[in-house]
Amino acid sequence: MMTMTRPIPKEEGLDHSLAFLREGYLYVPNRRKSFQSNLFETRLLGERVICLGGGEAAALFYDADKFVRKDAAPKRLLKTLFGEDGVQTLDGSAHTHRKQMFMALMFPQNIKRLTKLVSREWERALDASADETVLYDTAQEVLMRAVCEWAGVPLRESEVARRTDEMRLLFESGTALGPKHVRGRAARSSAEAWVRGMVEEVRKNRLLPNEQTALYEFSWHRDEAGHLLPADVVAVEVINILRPTVAVSIYVLFTVLALHQFPEARDRLARGETEPTWFVQEVRRFYPFFPVTAARVKQDFAWNGFTFEEGTLVLLDLYGTNHDPSLWTEPDTFNPDRFKDWTESPFTFIPQGGGDVDFGHRCAGEHVTIAIMRETIDVFLTRYRYEVPPQDLSYSFVDFPSLPKSRFVLNQIQKNE
Numbered sequence: 135m136m137t138m139t140r141p142i143p144k145e146e147g148l149d150h151s152l153a154f155l156r157e158g159y160l161y162v163p164n165r166r167k168s169f170q171s172n173l174f175e176t177r178l179l180g181e182r183v184i185c186l187g188g189g190e191a192a193a194l195f196y197d198a199d200k201f202v203r204k205d206a207a208p209k210r211l212l213k214t215l216f217g218e219d220g221v222q223t224l225d226g227s228a229h230t231h232r233k234q235m236f237m238a239l240m241f242p243q244n245i246k247r248l249t250k251l252v253s254r255e256w257e258r259a260l261d262a263s264a265d266e267t268v269l270y271d272t273a274q275e276v277l278m279r280a281v282c283e284w285a286g287v288p289l290r291e292s293e294v295a296r297r298t299d300e301m302r303l304l305f306e307s308g309t310a311l312g313p314k315h316v317r318g319r320a321a322r323s324s325a326e327a328w329v330r331g332m333v334e335e336v337r338k339n340r341l342l343p344n345e346q347t348a349l350y351e352f353s354w355h356r357d358e359a360g361h362l363l364p365a366d367v368v369a370v371e372v373i374n375i376l377r378p379t380v381a382v383s384i385y386v387l388f389t390v391l392a393l394h395q396f397p398e399a400r401d402r403l404a405r406g407e408t409e410p411t412w413f414v415q416e417v418r419r420f421y422p423f424f425p426v427t428a429a430r431v432k433q434d435f436a437w438n439g440f441t442f443e444e445g446t447l448v449l450l451d452l453y454g455t456n457h458d459p460s461l462w463t464e465p466d467t468f469n470p471d472r473f474k475d476w477t478e479s480p481f482t483f484i485p486q487g488g489g490d491v492d493f494g495h496r497c498a499g500e501h502v503t504i505a506i507m508r509e510t511i512d513v514f515l516t517r518y519r520y521e522v523p524p525q526d527l528s529y530s531f532v533d534f535p536s537l538p539k540s541r542f543v544l545n546q547i548q549k550n551e
């Protein structure tokens with residue numbers, strides 16, 4: 135049988151990197167709308183790129199027979215956000231084996247252990263808070279202290295501020311230009327050297343983290359051939375636990391912002407009419423975080439009559455899929471109760487990637503993220519009260535990461551007795 139081939143809608147022009155920077159989270163959704171198509175072709179950073187969005191396209195993107203991650207992430211992201219030779223860059227059985235190393239930490243009791251540490255750190259920070267607290271900064275220190283203890287990483291009091299700043303720079307500098315990007319690279323070198331030193335100590339039995347911590351399990355993890363990982367790679371992977379947990383501070387901000395911006399939804403939550411998990415899911419769906427994720431075509435194939443050529447860079451629209459009007463009713467309305475009767479799908483709700491977590495590249499920390507966000511609701515809706523002074527809480531759709539401009543200042547924080 136002959137299959138019809140058709141051209142992929144194409145954005146004409148030499149390069150659209152500037153438009154991508156200018157439109158940010160909306161670059162891909164805007165073109166999906168104007169082309170009336172869930173895929174289109176463009177040129178970014180001098181390269182031909184296919185952009186995909188929507189549930190059907192996400193299912194295609196997560197088919198590991200069709201796409202690989204090798205050479206998909208730009209070098210500047212590897213030098214800052216991700217690190218080199220980490221799980222994000224692997225394919226096939228090497229990926230599955232490494233991913234298992236992460237997933238072995240993500241069982242409910244262990245996640246509970248982290249949540250309890252987060253809860254303890256919130257109390258310590260908020261009980262001692264000054265008149266004015268910048269939530270973004272406080273959340274990062276809270277999460278850094280908690281995740282280091284969880285991961286078996288010793289963090290001296292005197293280095294809390296510096297190491298927390300390093301983690302922040304890793305996720306703030308990935309797409310930054312100029313001096314901030316340079317500082318991001320320096321932060322990566324410094325953080326990797328710090329953790330690599332610990333891995334060496336663990337392997338000499340001079341540092342003894344508990345079992346079921348990232349530092350212990352990753353230091354002693356063996357690859358498919360039975361070899362220990364290079365200490366550099368263990369450092370990258372331990373940082374793949376620390377950095378994104380500190381980045382949950384962004385969702386902490388958006389959770390508290392949602393409580394502030396949507397008083398009706400907040401009241402329903404307070405009255406127990408809305409489940410905390412629905413609220414958390416709606417925060418993850420509604421607010422911008424990761425705009426896209428990237429892969430390359432493994433070998434030529436055809437899909438719906440469109441030809442995908444080996445090696446082509448492909449971007450999946452995460453933000454736009456979570457706001458796709460053909461998948462979500464009134465996608466730009468904040469409505470946690472939409473999750474009440476939601477039929478779970480691995481391809482339509484993808485703030486942290488889609489597909490299968492064990493066999494694909496979906497985020498290893500989704501349950502950790504949800505647990506910390508639920509804890510945020512408990513702290514900021516139930517356990518503490520506070521005032522929100524006048525400030526600029528707007529967030530931009532072109533900055534990565536997108537954050538309320540004021541970083542969310544709270545004052546008169548008091549414990550509810």
Ligand code: HEM
Pocket residue numbers: 221222223233236374375376378379381382383385423424427428485486487488494495496497498499500502503
């Ligand atoms: C702050 C909230 C978070 C967001 C928005 C987020 C988002 C993502 C995204 C978009 C991906 C890539 C998915 C893909 O390419 O298909 C990813 C992968 C990953 N995330 Fe997260 N993440 C978050 C929190 C966490 C946490 C708390 C952890 C660990 C404790 C974590 C660990 C990982 C790892 C290890 C990967 C790589 C998975 C792989 O390549 O197989 N993330 N995350």
